[in-house]
Amino acid sequence: MVNHIKENLARVQEEIRNAAVACGRRGEEVQLIAVTKTRSIEEMAEAVRQGVRFMGENRVQELLEKRPRWPEGLDVEWRLIGHLQRNKARKALGAVDTVDSVDSPQLASALSRIAGEEGRTLSVLLEVNTSGEASKMGVPPDEARSLLDFIIENCPALRPEGFMTIGPLSDDERLVRGAFARLRSIAEAAREGAGLPLPELSMGMSGDFPWAIGEGSTMVRIGSALFGPRL
Numbered sequence: 001m002v003n004h005i006k007e008n009l010a011r012v013q014e015e016i017r018n019a020a021v022a023c024g025r026r027g028e029e030v031q032l033i034a035v036t037k038t039r040s041i042e043e044m045a046e047a048v049r050q051g052v053r054f055m056g057e058n059r060v061q062e063l064l065e066k067r068p069r070w071p072e073g074l075d076v077e078w079r080l081i082g083h084l085q086r087n088k089a090r091k092a093l094g095a096v097d098t099v100d101s102v103d104s105p106q107l108a109s110a111l112s113r114i115a116g117e118e119g120r121t122l123s124v125l126l127e128v129n130t131s132g133e134a135s136k137m138g139v140p141p142d143e144a145r146s147l148l149d150f151i152i153e154n155c156p157a158l159r160p161e162g163f164m165t166i167g168p169l170s171d172d173e174r175l176v177r178g179a180f181a182r183l184r185s186i187a188e189a190a191r192e193g194a195g196l197p198l199p200e201l202s203m204g205m206s207g208d209f210p211w212a213i214g215e216g217s218t219m220v221r222i223g224s225a226l227f228g229p230r231l
């Protein structure tokens with residue numbers, strides 16, 4: 001079940017590099033986050049042995065079930081990339097290094113309070129709904145700045161590193177790239193306004209990551225292209 005992962009990883013890394021070079025960037029500017037929903041510990045561990053350094057889980061429950069079973073000594077950074085309910089914030093924080101899906105002042109406050117109590121700081125990304133699709137989480141584009149300002153003023157234990165979005169479910173390149181370009185301009189305006197580096201743009205999945213890289217992505221979140229179709 002894990003034999004294909006090595007080849008898939010090599011191919012995805014090659015495609016990341018090609019997409020970066022095609023727009024005058026370097027492959028190293030784009031991190032690969034392996035998205036692991038529905039994947040077994042065995043598949044995930046194989047990906048890490050083959051060189052994956054960042055793991056993205058989007059379901060808190062699944063993450064909490066997997067973490068205690070993770071092989072000792074196999075190092076990887078855990079990123080939460082899916083919606084987090086406030087009442088699960090404490091448990092989630094025990095299992096992740098970053099939360100890439102901060103989508104409300106209430107969640108930001110809860111995370112900051114809990115991280116503060118535990119004497120740690122937490123890197124976060126702010127999730128923006130750039131497509132306007134009702135099924136997608138994230139703040140609307142015109143509220144991204146106020147969420148960032150809220151965090152800067154009220155959440156001393158949070159370290160905002162940038163923004164995250166899920167592209168529209170569409171094959172229309174112009175439409176999809178338009179959403180990614182929107183996230184990039186939100187980040188550019190926020191950097192200038194807030195005076196923070198905010199270097200990260202988490203955008204692009206298996207079906208659209210070359211376009212996302214063309215629009216400035218620094219983190220692509222790849223599931224099926226790495227592990228195969230989800231069961």
Ligand SMILES: *Cc1c(COP(=O)(O)O)cnc(C)c1O
Pocket residue numbers: 035037058081082166205206207221222223224225
């Ligand atoms: C599932 C998921 C991905 C990866 O999707 P693939 O199409 O399998 O690459 C990326 N980001 C989020 C938030 C996801 O839930």
